[in-house]
Amino acid sequence: MVSDHTHSPDNDDFPQEINGLRMTRQRKEVYRCLMEHRVHPTAQDVFLEVKDKLPQISLATVYNCLEALTQHGIIRQVHFDRESCRYCPNLLDHGHFHDQATGKIHDVTFKPGVKLEDVLDLPPGTVVSNIELTLRGTIAS
Amino acid sequence: MVSDHTHSPDNDDFPQEINGLRMTRQRKEVYRCLMEHRVHPTAQDVFLEVKDKLPQISLATVYNCLEALTQHGIIRQVHFDRESCRYCPNLLDHGHFHDQATGKIHDVTFKPGVKLEDVLDLPPGTVVSNIELTLRGTIAS
DNA sequence: AATTAAAATAAGAATCATTCTTGACTGTGG
DNA sequence: CCACAGTCAAGAATGATTCTTATTTTAATT
Ligand SMILES: [Mn+2]
Ligand SMILES: [Mn+2]
Ligand SMILES: [Zn+2]
Ligand SMILES: [Zn+2]
Numbered sequence: 453m454v455s456d457h458t459h460s461p462d463n464d465d466f467p468q469e470i471n472g473l474r475m476t477r478q479r480k481e482v483y484r485c486l487m488e489h490r491v492h493p494t495a496q497d498v499f500l501e502v503k504d505k506l507p508q509i510s511l512a513t514v515y516n517c518l519e520a521l522t523q524h525g526i527i528r529q530v531h532f533d534r535e536s537c538r539y540c541p542n543l544l545d546h547g548h549f550h551d552q553a554t555g556k557i558h559d560v561t562f563k564p565g566v567k568l569e570d571v572l573d574l575p576p577g578t579v580v581s582n583i584e585l586t587l588r589g590t591i592a593s
Numbered sequence: 594m595v596s597d598h599t600h601s602p603d604n605d606d607f608p609q610e611i612n613g614l615r616m617t618r619q620r621k622e623v624y625r626c627l628m629e630h631r632v633h634p635t636a637q638d639v640f641l642e643v644k645d646k647l648p649q650i651s652l653a654t655v656y657n658c659l660e661a662l663t664q665h666g667i668i669r670q671v672h673f674d675r676e677s678c679r680y681c682p683n684l685l686d687h688g689h690f691h692d693q694a695t696g697k698i699h700d701v702t703f704k705p706g707v708k709l710e711d712v713l714d715l716p717p718g719t720v721v722s723n724i725e726l727t728l729r730g731t732i733a734s
Numbered sequence: 735a736a737t738t739a740a741a742a743t744a745a746g747a748a749t750c751a752t753t754c755t756t757g758a759c760t761g762t763g764g
Numbered sequence: 765c766c767a768c769a770g771t772c773a774a775g776a777a778t779g780a781t782t783c784t785t786a787t788t789t790t791a792a793t794t
Contacts, residue, residue, distance in 0.1 A: 474790085476742065495780085510744045515781070520742095531674055534752080536780060549715065552722070561714045568728075571712055573702045577733035578690065586725040587709075592718035617760095617771065636751085651773045656752070661771095675781080677751060 473524040481505050482517040483526065483541070492530055492538040492548070492557040530557070532586060547585030560587065614665040622646050623658040624667065624682070633671055633679040633689070633698040671698070673727060688726030701728060 466480050473479070481502045485493070493501070499514045518539055521527045530538040530548055538557065540548075547560040568580065607621055614620070622643045626634070634642070640655045659680055662668045671679040671689055679698065681689075688701040709721060 474741080476789090478743075508744080510746095512745070512782085513743055516743075519782095529674070531672060533670070533672055534675065534678065534780095537675065547713070549719065549721075558716070563712060563714055566712050571704055571707050572688070572728075573704055574690065574728075575699070575732055578730060579733060580690075580728050580730040581693070582729040584725075584727040586727075587713075587715075587721050588723040589719060589721040591716055592720060615770075619772075649773080651775095653753085653774070654772055657772075660753095675751095 470526050471524040473520055473526065476517075478502075478506060478509055478513055479517045479520060481509075482514060483521060486527055486539055486541040490541070492540050494536040494538055496536065498539070531584065532557075545583070547583075547587060549587040549589070551591055552588055553590045560585070611667050612665040614661055614667065619643075619647060619650060619654055620658045620661060622650075623655060624662060627668055627680055627682040631682070633681050635677040635679055637677065639680070672725065673698075686724070688724075688728060690728040690730070692732055693729055694731045701726070 466475065466484075468475055470483075475483070482498055485498050485501045489501075491497075495511065495514050495518055498518070499509070499511045502509055502514065518527070518537075522529055522539075525543070527539050527541045528543065530540050532538065532548075532550060540559075542559055545562065549558045549560045550556075551558065568574075568583065574580070607616065607625075609616055611624075616624070623639055626639050626642045630642075632638075636652065636655050636659055639659065640650070640652045643650055643655065659668070663670055663680075666684070668680050668682045669684065671681050673679065673689075673691060681700075683700055686703065690699045690701045691697075692699065709715075709724065715721070
């Protein structure tokens with residue numbers, strides 16, 4: 453990994469640090485990949501994409517980057533059954549709809565003003581720290 | 594697998610067949626385990642429990658049984674991130690709350706009359722065939 | 735510019751839940 | 765009794781993820 457002392461093209465307009473996490477070249481590219489395409493890729497998908505920019509990157513490093521970004525609340529994991537994890541840079545409360553016809557995954561938001569407590573029969577005193585909502589189906593044309 | 598021609602104790606009041614699936618001794622015990630405890634066990638959990646009744650059963654057979662029961666709509670898989678699958682015999686629409694203090698998993702039902710379309714911003718024409726709702730948190734005493 | 739310690743990366747090995755493969759067994763009906 | 769279809773057990777294979785370790789990079793200091 454040859455580094456340029458003066459003005460590397462990766463020093464773009466990109467912040468050097470997010471949420472206290474140092475944004476290395478690898479982390480920047482991984483994050484940029486998620487932000488640009490927003491298709492909820494797997495680690496493998498990200499790996500193939502990022503290799504264009506950083507040919508020497510390894511899959512393990514992609515996993516490391518995704519883990520670091522996740523731990524610092526910059527992105528989130530998305531799970532579909534036991535398939536490979538997918539990653540999402542949308543930090544707003546939302547669920548995921550898997551279109552079984554196209555294979556695409558769409559973000560799904562709650563209608564404005566909706567709170568889970570209004571809708572679910574939770575035991576009194578329940579404090580919910582995390583929600584994962586996954587839908588599957590099709591979209592009629 | 595010694596079988597009793599006359600009146601094995603497993604021929605109880607248990608149906609010979611559910612949803613077109615022949616209920617063998619192994620499948621009966623696996624299903625009974627889920628129905629009796631209702632703690633959303635993993636395949637490994639079921640294996641350890643069922644071994645009391647069928648000491649020669651293998652983990653692979655437990656997986657086979659759980660798969661057969663799932664395919665015939667008798668039980669359902671429950672996923673928590675990428676942990677081992679868990680299994681649930683409650684066929685009503687419901688989600689799962691994972692109490693992070695106790696580690697226990699509780700079924701969570703929707704309040705009566707609630708429909709997803711009332712709550713989610715789904716693209717028009719969306720046909721939802723499957724929902725998975727997972728919550729994590731704690732219950733204040 | 736050189737020195738140093740801490741953090742990050744690359745490469746491959748290890749892990750482990752799950753699935754697959756294969757050969758043996760069971761029960762039913764002819 | 766025999767053939768057939770359905771099941772089962774045991775272990776091998778798979779594959780996503782994690783771990784290990786040596787190397788490289790970074791940022792801070794002389
Ligand atoms: Mn590409
Ligand atoms: Mn037991
Ligand atoms: Zn998303
Ligand atoms: Zn349940």
